[in-house]
Amino acid sequence: MFQKVAIIGGGAAAATLASELLERRTRQPLHLDWYTGGPVAGRGVAYGTPSQRHLLNVRAASMGMFVSKPGGFLEYAQSLDPTVKGSDFLPRRMYGDFLQSRVQQAVKNAGSFGHDVNIVPFAAESIIPSDDGIVIGYGDESSRADAAVLAIGSLPPRPLPGVEDAAIASGRYVTDPWPFLASAELDERPLRVLVIGLGLTAVDVLLELSTRWPNAHFDALSRHGKLPEPHLAAASAPHDDGGELIESMRDDPNLRVWMRRLRDATELAEDWRTVVDGMRPHTQSLWRDLPMRERSRFLRHxxxxxxxxxxxxxxxxxxxxAALEAEGRFTRSRGRMRSVRLSLEGSLEVVHALPGGGDSTDAYDVVIQTVGLNTDTQRTEHPLVRQMVIDGIATPDPLGMGFAAVPDGHLLDGNGRPRANLFAIGSLLRGALWESTAMPEIRKQAQGVADMLLAEENARAAAR
Ligand SMILES: Cc1cc2nc3c(=O)[nH]c(=O)nc-3n(C[C@H](O)[C@H](O)[C@H](O)COP(=O)(O)OP(=O)(O)OC[C@H]3O[C@@H](n4cnc5c(N)ncnc54)[C@H](O)[C@@H]3O)c2cc1C
Structure with missing residues (x-):
């Protein structure tokens, strides 16, 4: 086993891995350095929201922290409120409380297994492989470990092309919605707000700001103008066709064929959601079957x-x-943002391309960018990731989906070879796995990486 392990990251993935490691009895004691990037360890971006309006998008019964205990969160929630059901969508804040309480417990119990934990409330800024392991730098300090795991979530969002520097400097163009939402105050002015992108983050922004800004009007702009689909109120069993759909997809790893097969399957199913949910256990292996050219087509189309x-x-x-739309407080349009500039009056002038051709120009008080996770390691200001790319410690995924990696989490070095003692879990593995951001996937990765870190055959690597 690797006796001295470093975990880098302060969110749910790092908390899950730390707990997996600390709650196992090992032949020799483990020393864990946990670089949390700040004083609060375990919540990260998704579960750090203080808002009760921000709900989990996965039912309570599926949000357990460990593979061995998938119902752990439901048990926790029911201990607080016995009326909670497994099919409920609970506040993310409650999930953050759950994660923190579990990891605090694991840290407290670590001593009884002989393990010790050093929580470093700073961001790791460099990783340098050495003869006897890995040296992790933070501020003016550095510390050695036998192995390290990156669990840093996604990278800081970058402004879209076409956004003027002055628009960003004005504070009216928001690239990172979470700190903005955390500090947005009650404002009764008739603000005009544009949200760019229409995923779940756009929905969170809308729900939160429509309450704090009761007279604001919200426009949303996205390529297709469509909201995420809704869950059904009751959970339904995943579609079961005896594996025929998955097998037929494996036989012909071609995007066009896959889309046709999926369309056929959803037409036959009682509800299309059961087909999508039934694919979940197979999406990672299907993704691995797709040639790079087809992956790129998938991402584009x-x-x-x-x-x-x-x-x-x-x-x-x-x-x-739907109620906000019916009241006329929220409208959606199809189109592509071309430019955002700060006007002389101080508002933001947004030009967007219309689907049928031509442009439209509108003025907004605030524009909020919510265009999905950034995992482009080649083009990021994240200090640690930048250092790793520049020094060839890890290789960027060619499609901007994190780092090139073996599906089990080993990162590849600058020459494409797996590094024996450097791993990642979570969003940085999207290139290797595609589905790699939600808790059901993350807890499985944490278990697998913990197994590898503590495996006996790694004793030699640790001693090197
Ligand atoms: C708004 C939102 C809602 C979501 N809802 C759900 C849901 O309902 N169910 C679900 O399963 N999944 C959900 N997800 C997916 C979510 O990404 C995962 O469940 C999980 O939170 C990912 O955790 P993480 O630790 O990988 O990343 P993050 O939460 O991003 O945490 C990474 C942490 O690492 C820190 N960090 C970064 N760099 C360094 C460094 N150099 N040194 C030290 N620390 C560093 C960051 O500051 C951050 O705190 C949601 C995601 C978002 C964004």
Whole structure:
């Protein structure tokens, strides 16, 4: 086993891995350095929201932290409120409380297994492989570990092309919605707000700001103008065709064929959601079967449709969005943002291309960008990821989907060889796995990486 392990990241993925490691009895004690990037460890971006309006988009019964205990969150929620059901969509804040309480417990119990944990409340800024392991730098300090795991979530969002620097400097163009939402105050002015992108984050922004800004009007602009699909109120069993759909897709790893097969399957199913949900255990291996050219086609042409079918809104959230639309407070349009500039009057002038040709120009008080996770390691200002790319410690995924990696989490070095003692879990593995951001996938990765870190055959690597 690797005796001294470093986990880098302060969110749900890092908390899950830390707990997996600390709650196992090992032949020798484990020393864990956990670089959390800040004082709060375990919540990360998704579960750090203080808002009760921000709900999980996965039912409570499926949000357990460990593979060995998938119902763990439901048990926790029912201990607080016995009326909670497994099919409920609960507040993400409650999930953050759950994660924190579980990881605090694991840290407290670590001593009884002989393990010790050093929580470093700073961001790791460099990773340098050395003769006897890996040296992790933060501020003016550095520390050695036998192995390290990156669990840093997605990268800071970058402004879309066409956004003027002055628009960003004005503070009216928001590239990262989460800190903005956390500090947005009650404002009763008739603000004009544009949201660019129409995924689940856009929906969170809309629900939160429509309450804090009761007289604001919200426009949303996206390529297709469509909201995420809603979940059904009751959970339904995944579609079962005896594996025929998956086998037929494996036989012909071609995007056009796959779309046809999926369309046929959804037409036969009672509800299309059961087909999408039935694919979940297979999406990672199907993705691996797809040649790079087909993956690129998927990302360009089919990703938006897959995302809105796969990452759905809880029914009560869908009802709130529909009510805002019916009241005329929220409108959606199809189109592509071309430019955003700061006008002399201080508002933002947004030019967007219309689907039928031509442009439209509108003025807004605030523009909020919510265009999905950024995992482009080649073009990022994230200090650690930048250093790793520049120094050839890891190789960017060619499609901008994190780092090139073996599906089990080993990162590839600058020459495409797996590094024995450097791993990632979560969003940085999207290139290797595609589905790699939600808890059901993350807990499986955390279990697999913990197994590898503690495996006896790694003793030699650790001693090197
Ligand atoms: C709004 C939203 C809602 C979601 N809802 C759900 C849901 O309902 N169900 C579900 O299963 N999934 C959901 N997800 C997916 C979600 O991404 C995962 O469930 C999970 O939160 C990912 O955790 P993470 O630790 O990988 O990433 P993050 O939550 O992004 O955490 C990464 C952490 O690492 C820190 N960090 C970054 N760089 C460094 C560094 N150099 N050193 C130290 N620390 C660093 C960051 O500051 C951050 O705190 C949601 C995602 C979002 C964005």
């Amino acid at each position: 089919a990703r938006w449709a897959w995302e809105r079918a796969r990452h759905r809104m809880p029914p009560q959230v869908a009802a709130q969005v």
